[in-house]
Amino acid sequence: MAAKSAVVLVSGGLDSATVLAMAIAEGWRCHALSVDYGQRHRSELEAAAQVARSLGAVEHRVARVGLNVFGGSALTDPSIAVPTQPSAGGIPVTYVPARNTILLALALAYAEVTSSEAIFTGANAIDYSGYPDCRPEFIAAFEQLATLATAKGVGGARFRVHTPLIALTKAQIIARGLELGLDYGLTHSCYDPSASGRPCGRCDSCQLRAAGFAQAGVTDPLLA
Amino acid sequence: MAAKSAVVLVSGGLDSATVLAMAIAEGWRCHALSVDYGQRHRSELEAAAQVARSLGAVEHRVARVGLNVFGGSALTDPSIAVPTQPSAGGIPVTYVPARNTILLALALAYAEVTSSEAIFTGANAIDYSGYPDCRPEFIAAFEQLATLATAKGVGGARFRVHTPLIALTKAQIIARGLELGLDYGLTHSCYDPSASGRPCGRCDSCQLRAAGFAQAGVTDPLLA
Numbered sequence: 001m002a003a004k005s006a007v008v009l010v011s012g013g014l015d016s017a018t019v020l021a022m023a024i025a026e027g028w029r030c031h032a033l034s035v036d037y038g039q040r041h042r043s044e045l046e047a048a049a050q051v052a053r054s055l056g057a058v059e060h061r062v063a064r065v066g067l068n069v070f071g072g073s074a075l076t077d078p079s080i081a082v083p084t085q086p087s088a089g090g091i092p093v094t095y096v097p098a099r100n101t102i103l104l105a106l107a108l109a110y111a112e113v114t115s116s117e118a119i120f121t122g123a124n125a126i127d128y129s130g131y132p133d134c135r136p137e138f139i140a141a142f143e144q145l146a147t148l149a150t151a152k153g154v155g156g157a158r159f160r161v162h163t164p165l166i167a168l169t170k171a172q173i174i175a176r177g178l179e180l181g182l183d184y185g186l187t188h189s190c191y192d193p194s195a196s197g198r199p200c201g202r203c204d205s206c207q208l209r210a211a212g213f214a215q216a217g218v219t220d221p222l223l224a
Numbered sequence: 225m226a227a228k229s230a231v232v233l234v235s236g237g238l239d240s241a242t243v244l245a246m247a248i249a250e251g252w253r254c255h256a257l258s259v260d261y262g263q264r265h266r267s268e269l270e271a272a273a274q275v276a277r278s279l280g281a282v283e284h285r286v287a288r289v290g291l292n293v294f295g296g297s298a299l300t301d302p303s304i305a306v307p308t309q310p311s312a313g314g315i316p317v318t319y320v321p322a323r324n325t326i327l328l329a330l331a332l333a334y335a336e337v338t339s340s341e342a343i344f345t346g347a348n349a350i351d352y353s354g355y356p357d358c359r360p361e362f363i364a365a366f367e368q369l370a371t372l373a374t375a376k377g378v379g380g381a382r383f384r385v386h387t388p389l390i391a392l393t394k395a396q397i398i399a400r401g402l403e404l405g406l407d408y409g410l411t412h413s414c415y416d417p418s419a420s421g422r423p424c425g426r427c428d429s430c431q432l433r434a435a436g437f438a439q440a441g442v443t444d445p446l447l448a
Contacts, residue, residue: 061294063289063294065330066288070337097334098329098335098374100373102326105328105329108325109321112321132373135372138369141368144368145366145368148365149324149362150357
């Protein structure tokens with residue numbers, strides 16, 4: 001019997017690379033999808049392509065979506081500064097409006113044309129507790145929507161959104177990836193890298209990554 | 225008290241122009257959104273801009289999304305012919321994978337940055353019965369998702385998706401628009417217009433439009 005197909009959202013970051021490694025280890029035929037939503041840096045998309053190729057995704061596509069026409073986030077609106085301090089609760093300024101809804105909607109389109117029956121995403125309810133669209137109830141609502149929205153839904157099959165990282169700490173994510181032989185040197189996390197692509201070490205994302213490697217008791221290959 | 229804000233999806237077609245006229249007549253402050261998802265023709269987007277301006281939307285934005293990277297629809301994939309016969313049930317080849325999910329997700333992002341509490345869309349369960357993502361249960365699922373997905377959802381307010389055309393025939397839609405003084409000569413429906421923008425008269429969309437005007441007992445100003 002042929003392997004089941006899934007779409008895996010791969011951003012180029014540490015979390016989604018781990019998700020792809022996990023999905024492939026479970027035997028899924030993986031269609032990797034990156035979304036270019038007007039990020040400030042291309043490094044993430046280049047990392048995504050490397051990660052997809054190196055882990056053995058059957059293909060990798062980049063969908064472009066002009067979220068920057070809306071502004072409202074430090075990640076897509078140049079008039080808002082990227083914070084250098086961890087946010088003190090509430091919704092971080094790096095939140096992109098409706099981002100996960102849009103990413104999952106694009107993954108759903110790709111799933112339909114590849115006859116995939118599931119989406120894998122690195123949504124995480126621990127490190128990103130301030131993001132409303134990273135909560136488990138949001139994921140469940142999207143599964144319901146996807147089942148109704150698509151041609152597959154008409155046939156009655158339940159569409160699944162797998163979030164294998166949802167309850168893992170950053171250190172646990174890193175430990176799982178290392179077990180699977182993932183080279184985290186291919187991944188990119190920084191919101192504000194130097195021109196040569198070197199992480200800033202100060203942004204929220206760099207700080208989360210550093211704390212994760214420290215807790216996992218290993219050295220980040222990007223900093224080695 | 226300031227008027228409530230809504231995002232209105234405006235494609236340039238007859239249905240969504242009527243929705244915008246209805247929302248404005250109800251006193252909503254309307255942010256018009258068109259989505260350029262790789263359509264074959266620019267005429268639709270030009271019509272959308274004209275409709276938004278003429279009806280009095282407070283602004284009009286165009287979000288670009290690269291659905292053509294996925295293929296799978298006659299509307300975005302040049303290798304699939306646009307049908308000239310009405311489809312005989314089932315899902316039409318002009319179906320774009322997950323299109324309404326993506327359109328609503330983009331509208332949700334725009335709603336967040338404009339502090340809008342609702343989306344208006346021309347989804348219709350009669351003329352488009354073959355499209356799984358035009359069904360009322362899909363719309364209800366999206367409302368649930370939107371409430372959970374967004375910052376607004378965290379505060380507990382229910383996000384609304386208004387579908388004032390959901391149970392109307394094309395003739396009823398046209399009659400309503402004419403009551404509101406809408407000039408249908410600004411709208412564009414054809415999937416396959418001539419180089420000068422003249423409707424082909426043969427595609428599904430032209431046939432639905434022609435039948436609607438005939439049943440409403442009026443002449444389509446585009447053909448006058």
